[in-house]
Amino acid sequence: xxxxVTENAALRWIPLLPLIAAAISGAWLVFGRRELPRxxxxxxxxxxxxxxxxxxxxxxxxxxxxxxxxxxxxxxNLYTWISAGDFHAELSFLLDPLSAVMVLVVTGVxxxxxxxxxxxxxxxxxxxxxxxxxxxxxxxxxxxxxxxxLGDNLLVMxxxxxxxxxxxxxxxxxxxxxxYNAKCGQKAFVVNRxxxxxxxxxxxxxxxxxxxxxxxxxxxxxMAANVGLLANQTVELPAWLSFLPxxxxxxxxxxxxxxxxxxxxxxxxxxxxYVWLPDAMAGPTPVSALIHAATMVTAGVYMVCRxxxxxxxxxxxxxxxxxxxxxxxxxxxxxxxxxxxxxKVLAYSTVSQLGYMFLAAGVAxxxxxxxxxxxxxxxxxxxxLAAGSVILGMHHEQDITKMGGLRRRMPVTWAVFLVGVLxxxxxxxxxxxxxxxxxxxxxxxxxxxxGHEWLWLIGLAxxxxxxxxxxxxxxxxxxxESRADRHTQEHIHESGNWILFPLxxxxxxxxxxxxxxxxxxxxxxxxxxxxxxxHHFLQPVVNAAEHHVDHATEFGLxxxxxxxxxxxxxxxxxxxxxxxxxxxKLVQAIQPLYALVRDRYRIDELYDAAIVRPLAGxxxxxxxxxxxxxLIDGVLVNGTANFVRATAxxxxxxxxxxxxxxxxxxxxxxxALLIAWLVRGA
Amino acid sequence: xxxxSPFHFQVVAALxxxxxVLGVLTRRNMIVVFMCIELMLNAANLSLLGxxxxxxxxxxQILAFMVMVVAAVEVAVGLAIIISLVRxxxxxxxxxxxxxxx
Amino acid sequence: MRTALFWVFSxxxxxxxxxxxxxxxSPINSALSLxxxxxxxxxxxxxxxxxxxxxxxxxxxxxxxxxxxLFVIMLLNLxxxxxxxxxxxxxxxxxxxLVVFGSTLWLVRTLAADRAPWPDVDAGFGTTRxxxxxxxxxxxxxxxxxxxxxxxxxxxxxxxAKKKVD
Numbered sequence: 014x015x016x017x018v019t020e021n022a023a024l025r026w027i028p029l030l031p032l033i034a035a036a037i038s039g040a041w042l043v044f045g046r047r048e049l050p051r052x053x054x055x056x057x058x059x060x061x062x063x064x065x066x067x068x069x070x071x072x073x074x075x076x077x078x079x080x081x082x083x084x085x086x087x088x089x090n091l092y093t094w095i096s097a098g099d100f101h102a103e104l105s106f107l108l109d110p111l112s113a114v115m116v117l118v119v120t121g122v123x124x125x126x127x128x129x130x131x132x133x134x135x136x137x138x139x140x141x142x143x144x145x146x147x148x149x150x151x152x153x154x155x156x157x158x159x160x161x162x163l164g165d166n167l168l169v170m171x172x173x174x175x176x177x178x179x180x181x182x183x184x185x186x187x188x189x190x191x192x193y194n195a196k197c198g199q200k201a202f203v204v205n206r207x208x209x210x211x212x213x214x215x216x217x218x219x220x221x222x223x224x225x226x227x228x229x230x231x232x233x234x235x236m237a238a239n240v241g242l243l244a245n246q247t248v249e250l251p252a253w254l255s256f257l258p259x260x261x262x263x264x265x266x267x268x269x270x271x272x273x274x275x276x277x278x279x280x281x282x283x284x285x286x287y288v289w290l291p292d293a294m295a296g297p298t299p300v301s302a303l304i305h306a307a308t309m310v311t312a313g314v315y316m317v318c319r320x321x322x323x324x325x326x327x328x329x330x331x332x333x334x335x336x337x338x339x340x341x342x343x344x345x346x347x348x349x350x351x352x353x354x355x356x357k358v359l360a361y362s363t364v365s366q367l368g369y370m371f372l373a374a375g376v377a378x379x380x381x382x383x384x385x386x387x388x389x390x391x392x393x394x395x396x397x398l399a400a401g402s403v404i405l406g407m408h409h410e411q412d413i414t415k416m417g418g419l420r421r422r423m424p425v426t427w428a429v430f431l432v433g434v435l436x437x438x439x440x441x442x443x444x445x446x447x448x449x450x451x452x453x454x455x456x457x458x459x460x461x462x463x464g465h466e467w468l469w470l471i472g473l474a475x476x477x478x479x480x481x482x483x484x485x486x487x488x489x490x491x492x493x494e495s496r497a498d499r500h501t502q503e504h505i506h507e508s509g510n511w512i513l514f515p516l517x518x519x520x521x522x523x524x525x526x527x528x529x530x531x532x533x534x535x536x537x538x539x540x541x542x543x544x545x546x547x548h549h550f551l552q553p554v555v556n557a558a559e560h561h562v563d564h565a566t567e568f569g570l571x572x573x574x575x576x577x578x579x580x581x582x583x584x585x586x587x588x589x590x591x592x593x594x595x596x597x598k599l600v601q602a603i604q605p606l607y608a609l610v611r612d613r614y615r616i617d618e619l620y621d622a623a624i625v626r627p628l629a630g631x632x633x634x635x636x637x638x639x640x641x642x643x644l645i646d647g648v649l650v651n652g653t654a655n656f657v658r659a660t661a662x663x664x665x666x667x668x669x670x671x672x673x674x675x676x677x678x679x680x681x682x683x684x685a686l687l688i689a690w691l692v693r694g695a
Numbered sequence: 696x697x698x699x700s701p702f703h704f705q706v707v708a709a710l711x712x713x714x715x716v717l718g719v720l721t722r723r724n725m726i727v728v729f730m731c732i733e734l735m736l737n738a739a740n741l742s743l744l745g746x747x748x749x750x751x752x753x754x755x756q757i758l759a760f761m762v763m764v765v766a767a768v769e770v771a772v773g774l775a776i777i778i779s780l781v782r783x784x785x786x787x788x789x790x791x792x793x794x795x796x797x
Numbered sequence: 798m799r800t801a802l803f804w805v806f807s808x809x810x811x812x813x814x815x816x817x818x819x820x821x822x823s824p825i826n827s828a829l830s831l832x833x834x835x836x837x838x839x840x841x842x843x844x845x846x847x848x849x850x851x852x853x854x855x856x857x858x859x860x861x862x863x864x865x866x867l868f869v870i871m872l873l874n875l876x877x878x879x880x881x882x883x884x885x886x887x888x889x890x891x892x893x894x895l896v897v898f899g900s901t902l903w904l905v906r907t908l909a910a911d912r913a914p915w916p917d918v919d920a921g922f923g924t925t926r927x928x929x930x931x932x933x934x935x936x937x938x939x940x941x942x943x944x945x946x947x948x949x950x951x952x953x954x955x956x957x958a959k960k961k962v963d
Contacts, residue, residue, distance in 0.1 A: 666797035669796055670796050671793030671794060671795045671797075672792075672796075674721075674728075674789065677719060677720060681716065700913050701915065704841065707841070710897070710900070711814045713897055714818055715814070718817060718818035722818065724824055726827075727818075727820075727827050730817055730831050730866060734831070734834065737835065740838075740842075740850075741842070744845045747845075747847070748845045748847070749913070751922075753927065753928070756849070757928070757932065757936050759847070760853065760932070761939055761943060763850075763853060763854070764943045764946070766862070768946055771865065771953075771954040772950050772954050772957065775954040777869065778872065778873065778957075779957055
């Protein structure tokens with residue numbers, strides 16, 4: 014039933030080291046009220062994730078080389094957390110190919126961002142600055158994220174899930190003296206919470222179903238082994254849901270997977286819960302890079318891939334995931350066209366690329382999704398960090414209409430940014446090309462998903478838009494004449510080494526990262542067998558759908574994707590490099606549409622009017638005033654107290670006359686009655 | 696003892712006891728209240744001795760003896776308390792000692 | 798003979814008890830009534846073959862306790878009844894008398910029904926010798942405890958009645 018388990022006690026140190034670093038930094042601040050010397054903070058805060066990365070590398074290497082392919086996992090069981098009858102939930106970590114890839118990405122990119130942050134947060138002149146506080150939060154985030162990806166069961170994953178949500182809130186609102194930042198953090202947390210509700214429902218549903226089938230468990234391996242028990246179970250929908258397709262009976266697994274996907278949509282910013290991500294740009298740029306590009310937002314994709322054994326039995330859920338992913342990708346790309354804040358463009362680009370990942374997961378191309386997670390981590394973190402360098406160089410200016418011509422003043426930043434936009438636009442041989450192409454190939458061949466041809470077309474259109482708006486960004490920021498004011502222009506400078514070093518490393522990874530998942534077809538051109546190492550590495554775990562396609566089709570589709578990307582670049586070059594004068598005329602021509610897109614389709618305003626205001630009004634008028642103040646405070650609490658006081662003050666106190674004789678009289682009376690009652694029979 | 700039965704003694708004891716209760720509940724002078732308490736103790740003693748004679752056991756007499764010892768101690772301590780009270784408050788009225796009223 | 802003694806002693810005991818309670822003049826009058834009551838009761842005790850206890854009653858109660866009462870009354874220098882207002886409210890007098898005399902009548906009525914015989918007891922019943930033997934063999938623990946109690950009482954009385962030295 015369950016294979017022999019290989020124990021590995023080194024796994025626990027991967028999340029523990031950042032936790033210890035965070036605890037030390039945090040405790041020092043709370044109890045010592047002052048900061049450690051800067052060298053100590055840097056050593057502690059950067060040392061921990063780097064050490065975790067080193068341990069991860071060693072363990073993954075051991076995983077890949079020492080274990081046979083069919084039992085390729087390590088488990089580290091810390092202790093039994095819940096033990097109730099037949100049900101046991103352990104606090105244990107699992108290192109298998111899927112979590113291995115995620116761990117390497119999280120610790121690797123995370124370490125680079127920690128190093129970058131040393132340079133970025135150095136010259137903070139605000140009243141709410143906090144060098145040590147920032148790193149404490151960042152390390153805490155690393156701990157939570159590692160718990161999430163290394164968790165052996167849904168409960169440990171959920172602990173990490175919640176933890177990253179909290180750290181995201183803390184870090185978005187890091188410069189807390191600004192009300193706007195605090196509100197952005199709160200918005201992120203609340204929207205996340207809505208998703209978490211769905212996630213919890215999914216966990217409960219799965220656990221309950223498994224328990225009823227005789228196997229009470231939340232452990233991934235055990236659930237995967239026993240998921241067949243749930244394959245044919247259905248749930249009867251109540252009458253008021255008769256409009257849903259598939260009424261009256263839904264598959265139980267489908268329902269659970271949909272609930273889980275709500276959680277993924279919240280965490281990974283898909284429709285309709287994406288609204289928090291653009292506002293999360295209020296946090297410092299390293300935060301945007303680490304949390305809202307490379308790691309936390311990919312947690313939803315990881316979760317879907319981890320639960321691939323369940324999703325494979327729920328075609329309805331998979332179709333939903335694919336369609337929402339595709340629509341989100343396209344929708345966010347359109348919004349990105351009209352944004353003028355450098356970080357907002359990148360934020361919408363992140364939402365769009367996450368849509369691609371879910372599209373891949375929805376067509377059962379799980380390894381492609383994870384591949385895109387990896388390459389996206391490289392180039393999106395690169396883009397965000399380079400944007401941070403630009404922002405610093407422009408003295409905290411984030412409006413691209415005030416930038417321009419930075420290529421000469423910030424050469425290194427310019428070079429790495431160019432690498433990043435080439436990668437994200439899917440230009441071969443950069444990494445983004447391989448991952449995006451693999452996704453589109455899988456979508457094209459996914460005959461099981463209804464409307465998959467449309468999905469492929471939407472994917473292509475999004476690729477076009479992606480290339481277009483990313484190069485728009487590039488041209489507006491780095492080329493042409495500077496549109497900044499005199500004073501800023503004089504002070505534009507390239508950033509320091511702490512910032513540039515991670516940028517260069519990420520740029521290199523963005524270039525060569527694609528070769529981890531080089532499709533077999535290309536590999537054969539160079540005489541390399543099974544060159545798609547990533548796919549083959551992940552396959553035993555995620556059981557992706559295999560496509561057997563001839564090379565001609567594969568190269569043909571790749572060519573189409575490349576041409577579409579290049580077309581986007583060409584259009585951007587036309588409008589933003591050669592003929593900038595065309596842009597205002599175009600905008601004028603489609604003014605109403607342009608305004609709608611620039612205002613993000615007014616979705617935030619819609620949510621505000623339809624959900625937030627009614628709820629707030631309800632809370633204020635009914636729940637706060639009537640229920641809380643009136644009923645609970647007034648009647649139950651104060652009312653009870655007043656009743657007791659009135660009774661005591663009005664009646665009972667007169668019994669205490671203070672005179673011994675009246676007390677004696679009462680005693681005698683009572684005694685007489687007692688004796689009379691006892692003797693009555695005799 | 697002719698037509699005197701053990702019950703006669705119990706009646707006398709009960710009567711004296713009730714008179715003592717009446718005195719404890721109604722009189723206002725502290726010392727008189729105390730004296731009525733002694734009356735009650737004596738009535739109890741009488742009852743004990745009556746039963747002791749009726750049953751033929753000497754345990755009642757031993758107990759009556761102990762009651763007397765305790766009564767003696769109680770009178771000594773109680774009167775000491777009364778002396779303190781009267782010295783501090785200058786009143787013999789039991790209704791003046793009612794600080795624990797509401 | 799014994800019947801007559803019984804009636805004499807009982808009626809004096811009850812009458813002097815009433816005197817303790819119903820006396821509205823000085824507490825000294827109450828104390829003296831108490832003495833009479835004690836002596837009458839002592840007589841009743843002797844009638845009940847409890848000679849030792851009767852002896853102790855006279856010595857301890859009438860001879861020491863009531864004397865202690867009188868000392869305290871003198872020490873506190875009481876004039877009159879020592880209380881401010883009415884000593885006994887009329888209504889309490891009424892109810893009290895009702896209770897006492899009502900129960901007397903009821904008891905007397907039942908008296909007529911009950912004529913239990915007196916069992917025979919041996920000659921040494923209730924004598925000093927018999928009581929002494931019982932006290933110092935079967936009940937020696939009680940005697941010791943009583944001694945400790947007396948000691949505690951002495952100490953307590955001294956401490957409580959001391960005048961505070963300012």
